[in-house]
Amino acid sequence: MKTISCMNIDENLLRSFGAEDKTFKKKETIFNEGDHAMYYFQITKGKVKLNNYNEDGKEFIHNVLGKNQSFGDALLFLNQYYPMNAVSLDNSEILRLPRSQFMEMLRQNPDLSLEMNACFSQEIFYKLKMVQSMASQNPIQRLTGLLNYLKSYHGNDCAHSFPIEFTRQQLASLVGLRVETVIRALKKMEKEGSIVFKDRKILY
Structure with missing residues (x-):
């Protein structure tokens, strides 16, 4: 998108x-x-x-x-x-x-007002999508919703090009999961190819 x-x-x-x-x-x-x-x-x-x-x-x-x-x-x-x-x-x-x-x-x-309205609309859209993802019991779906929301601010559709500026603990707090659950989910996402790890950073 x-x-x-x-x-x-x-x-x-x-x-x-x-x-x-x-x-x-x-x-x-x-x-x-x-x-x-x-x-x-x-x-x-x-x-x-x-x-x-x-x-x-x-x-x-x-x-x-x-x-x-x-x-x-x-x-x-x-x-x-x-x-x-x-x-x-x-x-x-x-x-x-x-x-x-x-x-x-x-x-x-x-x-400029039209551009700003488009930006505000985008933010609301991704926030609603993130809230929908947070209702899921699937940790990967929760994390994906959050990562999509964060990436939406940067106008970059390329895979594995967006660095996630959060620690595993911070990601866990944002999605309401235990940090151990987030670490396992991230490893699974890496195996599936949706993220990559580089120099201890997550690239989405």
């Missing part, structure tokens, strides 16, 4: 509406859960992790995003608070555009 790499707006266009270049060090927080949504963020270098922590301090990772990808944009339309944290995984460079200028950019460039 063809996917759309959400969302990559021309950097010159962003800067023409007042976007500023921000640098974040490794492990530095970009925003916290509960902060008011004030900016459109687009990564020009590095990686960003979106996460939460439960009451026991256990981390839940929503996604890991890289160069040319955006985050936090959907909440700008709701005028809401961030339901997650954004943390820089590497030394990262990010374009940050204030909400008012972001809205003005969309008003002057309506085609």
